[in-house]
Amino acid sequence: MHSLAFNQIIGYVIICFGILFDFFGVLGLLRLPDVYNRLQAATKCVTFGSAGILIGVFIYSGFTPTGFKAILCTVFILLTSPVSAHAIAKAAHNSGIEMAEETIVDHYLEDMNNEPTEDK
Amino acid sequence: MKLENKSRIAVFVLSCIVWFLITLNFSLASIVAGIILSAVTAIFAGEILIITERKFHLGRVFYTIGYIIKLFWEMLKANFHVAYIVVHPKLPVKPGIVRVKTKLTRDSALTMLANSITLTPGTLTVDINKDEKILYVHWIYVKSQDIKVSTEEIGSRFEKILEVVFE
Numbered sequence: 001m002h003s004l005a006f007n008q009i010i011g012y013v014i015i016c017f018g019i020l021f022d023f024f025g026v027l028g029l030l031r032l033p034d035v036y037n038r039l040q041a042a043t044k045c046v047t048f049g050s051a052g053i054l055i056g057v058f059i060y061s062g063f064t065p066t067g068f069k070a071i072l073c074t075v076f077i078l079l080t081s082p083v084s085a086h087a088i089a090k091a092a093h094n095s096g097i098e099m100a101e102e103t104i105v106d107h108y109l110e111d112m113n114n115e116p117t118e119d120k
Numbered sequence: 121m122k123l124e125n126k127s128r129i130a131v132f133v134l135s136c137i138v139w140f141l142i143t144l145n146f147s148l149a150s151i152v153a154g155i156i157l158s159a160v161t162a163i164f165a166g167e168i169l170i171i172t173e174r175k176f177h178l179g180r181v182f183y184t185i186g187y188i189i190k191l192f193w194e195m196l197k198a199n200f201h202v203a204y205i206v207v208h209p210k211l212p213v214k215p216g217i218v219r220v221k222t223k224l225t226r227d228s229a230l231t232m233l234a235n236s237i238t239l240t241p242g243t244l245t246v247d248i249n250k251d252e253k254i255l256y257v258h259w260i261y262v263k264s265q266d267i268k269v270s271t272e273e274i275g276s277r278f279e280k281i282l283e284v285v286f287e
Contacts, residue, residue: 028202032206072141085244090247103216107218111219
């Protein structure tokens with residue numbers, strides 16, 4: 001019977017951890033009320049989950065071409081995902097998408113109304 | 121040396137590293153292709169990476185490593201918080217957009233701060249007002265609407281390290 005090396009077991013554990021957080025991210029995407037809250041779940045649990053899966057792949061395969069590619073992908077995901085989340089949130093807010101009923105405060109809208117000439 | 125050319129060299133070296141990590145192929149054809157592509161990238165888009173002159177000192181490297189560890193820890197902690205909210209049957213959310221004041225001035229530092237805030241779940245940077253140094257942050261569970269409390273809770277955990285690394 002084929003047995004796993006120690007690093008492969010650790011790799012599998014981290015991959016499972018990543019999949020768990022991906023699951024929470026998707027669950028949040030379905031359950032949370034509005035665009036902004038859904039972005040929270042979608043971009044972050046999923047970022048952490050996907051990065052976890054890729055780091056698990058790196059630990060599983062070690063210093064091989066696959067492992068290096070996984071590390072590079074982790075870096076690029078961590079760099080690009082917050083930027084896209086920010087762009088979507090700002091675009092949604094600027095095009096006037098309503099926030100959920102539970103929302104208690106919106107200082108951004110207040111400040112935008114105070115300076116209507118501001119146009120960036 | 122002019123700053124633009126320094127920046128181009130940095131971009132060239134970085135592109136070479138990425139190329140060799142992706143291909144992991146040290147045949148002559150691959151090396152030549154990598155160098156040509158990195159040079160083209162550096163010539164056309166090289167001058168935008170480094171835009172201000174800064175002295176190098178070793179402390180910054182340690183602070184960068186410390187920052188990565190700190191960011192990872194915050195991400196882990198906050199991920200569990202959002203996971204708890206998502207699986208809770210009543211969805212205990214109290215969302216809102218709050219102001220966060222920052223002391224940072226450089227573009228790179230502000231970008232890193234905004235990205236770090238977005239990466240830690242529960243907070244999402246919507247916009248930055250650079251003149252007044254205010255970040256608008258969407259917070260999934262608003263603890264207080266006061267600008268001081270939100271700055272303390274969201275911004276200052278990264279600000280101290282970023283000040284050393286970038287300012």
